[in-house]
Each structure stands twice: as structure tokens, then as C-alpha cells.
Amino acid sequence: MQSGAPGEPKLSSFHQGALVARERQMPVRESSDRATTPCSSCPLRTSQYFCGMLFEGDDAGAGSRFPRTPVARSHQVASRRRNIYRNNDSSSSIAVICDGWACTYISLPNGKRQILSFLLPGDITSAAAVFRDQSGFAVEAVTDIHYCMIDKAELRSALAGNREIFNEFSKRWAEHEEEIGKLATDLGHKTAEQRIARLILGLMQRQSERNQVHDGRFEFPLRQQHIADATGLTVVHVNRVLGVLRRQGILDIKGRVLSVLDLLQLQHIGH
């Protein structure tokens, strides 16, 4: 929610007007000329997230925090509900989200799935996958997304060649692993209300770090099924719990925007 139109939130903060993505079918490889790809004007290039870490200083910019030889990448798009990786896909490249939301998940034989994390712009799909051929999990676009593919081997070289990037990368990887550990703890021991509260608080925190929260309201493209898959609950039960929270005046989801009305109470529920 950058502009304050509550009814029709603009999910896309990228390519507003300039380059409208018309392909909504499958991930399509765009121009291989890096100089003309959207990446060169990607607002994330200088951000504090993953892109900024690797790409900053590609061209002779000002004093960049991570002076680096550029890493080759190809810009791609995928529409909502499309998989950009499937379970046990082996791929030699790794994606970084440029715009939109995605999620990583493990699918189960019975058709259910466990969402392990939601990916926001600037996030790499998986730090671990950089060092594995097979991913072991899948990645799905929650909204229409833009993302960049980076060659794993090239990324490994970049990491090995620059200790500062290496440490930064590893630190974020470690933080992500800790998040998954906490997720496991929640799934093992917390009630439905607590899990949902903590999921929302976590997302709110991350959106807040990106200055995307205004008056307790932020963009929230998740369907209740996503919440269910992330918290290990059923849609029906998620719906019930959200209903309770809404009736208690703690939060409200409307038109893909989540409003936290009573943050203290929500934090109290999350414990």
C-alpha cells in the first residue's frame, strides 16, 4: 500500500506504468542483454535486501557497500499460483524476488503442503539451495511476481571471492534457518490462535522494515488457504480463528489489506 487507495491496493510497486508485464502465462526469459533488462533499473538494486547485497556497484556507482563484479542474471515473470520451482527440481540457478510475494513449501503425498516461508521483494528463494542441486521444496508465486534468476555456480564464486558478501550472505541464511526453527516450534506447541497471530506479526514486521506498514495497515495478498498451509491448520479452522479475531476487534482483512487494530492484544496472543 504505497498510495492510499484502500479499496484497490496496488500490489505492484515495480514497473508502475513504465513496463507493464503482458505475459501472464509462464515464466518467460526476457532479453539476455543485461544492460537493457529491467534489473538495471530495479529499485531493489540499492536496497538493503538480497539484490542490493549482490548487485550494488555493478556499474561504476558511488561508494557501494559491496564493491563487486556483477553477477549475471535474467529477469523473469510468473503469474499468481504458478510454480517457479517444483519439489526436487534440479536447477543450476536460483531466483531472487523483485516484486510481489512468493512462498516456499514442502508438499505432502496426501496433497497437503507446509509453507515454510513467504518471500517478499528482495528475498532469495533459498540460501541453502545455492549449495544443492535439488531443492527439496517448491516455490510458488502468491501474487504475480517478477524475479531474477542467478547462476548458482557464479553466486558461489562471488561468495567465495568476497569475504564481506560471504559473511553477509551467511548471516541472512542463519537468520532464515532460525525462523524455520521457530516455525517448527510453533507448529509443535502453539495453538491455532497463536500460530496465526505470530504469522501475521512476522509478516507485519518484515513489511514494516520495508516501510510498507501505515497505520497498522499493510498489503496482504494471502488467501486463507495460504495461512492454513503456513500454520498447519485447515482453511475452515483458519477462517474460524480469523472470525474470532475480527469480532474481537483485533484485526481485519479486507480487499487484500490487513489492518491490525489492536497490536498489543495481537502480540499478547502470540505470546
Add this chain to the structure above:
Amino acid sequence: MQSGAPGEPKLSSFHQGALVARERQMPVRESSDRATTPCSSCPLRTSQYFCGMLFEGDDAGAGSRFPRTPVARSHQVASRRRNIYRNNDSSSSIAVICDGWACTYISLPNGKRQILSFLLPGDITSAAAVFRDQSGFAVEAVTDIHYCMIDKAELRSALAGNREIFNEFSKRWAEHEEEIGKLATDLGHKTAEQRIARLILGLMQRQSERNQVHDGRFEFPLRQQHIADATGLTVVHVNRVLGVLRRQGILDIKGRVLSVLDLLQLQHIGH
């Protein structure tokens, strides 16, 4: 279970007779002279596990896979149920298990805890913690253990300085993260029977890789409380499920030894 004494299994395969650990109080720093520490004769030094990766080739040995400047370490011991890290401890060094079992866990405000992984000889407590000051989780000795403390900064340098070690380290880290993701999936979607079956199968697999499984029997020092903490269940319910599995002739735990009597059935339960 190296020797075939089923009734009284020797949990300790290290320092058998030679150097009996009498300190059973707190982790005690032993001699700082590396040449005379038990590490120099540690059977894990040349194994395929973590120690071997870093320590092999300390002295002018034969053709080692990872020729390296040695990393300083101090050998320590801890008795059963002792914590070698607590929640949010900040430590500049990281432990590698030499002998015995340990576990990493996150504690909850209500006194419960979620065990994230069991550590067997050769395992590092946490690859992620190498890049963080605070650990976010705790480590407890399941049995009496021997372990080595390695300086994190020194380890980071070793990783940055040798691409082969770095890749190997990262690959194992990635595998461990995947395990935690699977754990989360289990906790979110599997039944008690499935979770317990999968826990046991996972431990059996790891013991098998270490050639510690004979006739479906292997050393199993876990209390039912450990199983409960690892599967997000209560001791009472773990006991009931184990009782069912025993009565069905699928497995049996006796005298800290676990016997898998019907592997296929167990795998089938784990799905």
C-alpha cells in the same frame, strides 16, 4: 553398540578405558596444549563427519582431502542433561560433538521445548551459529558427552580461505536446514505415530551411516521425554504410541537399545 553386549550397551565409544571422564559437574576446560589433548587422537579426526572435514591434515599426514592449517580447539566434557549452550547465549566459539548424543532445542515460556535436532558424534552444534553471536536455541547433552570448542571467527576464516571446505560446510548446512523444514512439515501435518516413526527412522539412518546398526538394533539413549520434545507430543502420548508399536511387534526399546523388528511396517507408518 560396537561390542555385542545387548544388556549393558557401551554408550561411549571414545576413551574406552584410557581416559575416563571423572568430571561430571560442568564443562571443564582441559589442557590447552593441543598436542596433548584427546583431540589429537580423536577417532573422528579422519572420519567423514565434521571433525574430519576441518581437522584432517593437521599434522603432516597422508594425502588428506582437505589440507588445512589446523583450527584451534579445546576439548571439553559435559554430563547428561547439562546445557552446553542456553537460549540466547552469546558465545564466540562453537561446539563439535566428539562422543555421545546431544540435542538442540528452543525453549518455550511455558516450560516446554521443541527439540530441533539430535547431534551425533562428528556433528557441529549448528552451522548457522557460526555466523551469529546469539544462538537462539540451546544445546543439551543427552548422554555424557565429549566435545570440542572451535573459535567462530577462526572457523569463518578457514571457510573463507578454502573453497572446498566452504562448499562442503555449506552443503551440510543446507542438508540440515532441509531436515528442519521436514521437521516443521511433520509437526504441522503428521500424526503422532508418523512423527515417532519418522524420528526413529531418521536416527536409524544416521546411525546406519556410521555403521552403528546391527540386525536392526542400535544404541538409543533417548528418554520418552526426548521423543516427546522432538515430536511436539506429550510423554504420556509418546508412551501410548510406543506401546502400540511394541505390541504390534514393530519395534522395541529396552536398556537404551532400540530394536526395529519390522522395518517395512515402520517405513510404511512413516509414509
Add this chain to the structure above:
DNA sequence: CGCTCGTTTGACTGGTGTCAAGCGCAGTGG
């Protein structure tokens, strides 16, 4: 002997899952 630790069992409760149906809304095509 008395203590602690770990295991075992029973009765009861309750949080979530399952099954099923209905509603609102947006898109689509006649």
C-alpha cells in the same frame, strides 16, 4: 530404606479436522 527418575495406565476434556452446504463476487460468454 527412601529417594529420584523414567515408564505405564485410566478417565476425562478439548482443540482441530472432516464433511457438507450456502453465500458473495468477479469474470465470461451468450
Add this chain to the structure above:
DNA sequence: CCACTGCGCTTGACACCAGTCAAACGAGCG
């Protein structure tokens, strides 16, 4: 303009897995 359709949200009735509370037992140990 209006049916038709798919998707997501909502609600109710019921079932069941696992938690809670409580008590007892056996083994090891000082």
C-alpha cells in the same frame, strides 16, 4: 442484460486425536 461458473469466504454438526490430571510401578542409588 443476464445466466453461468469458479474461487474464496463463512457457518454448522459431528468425530477423533492428543492433552491433562492423577496414580502406581520398577529400577537404580546413596
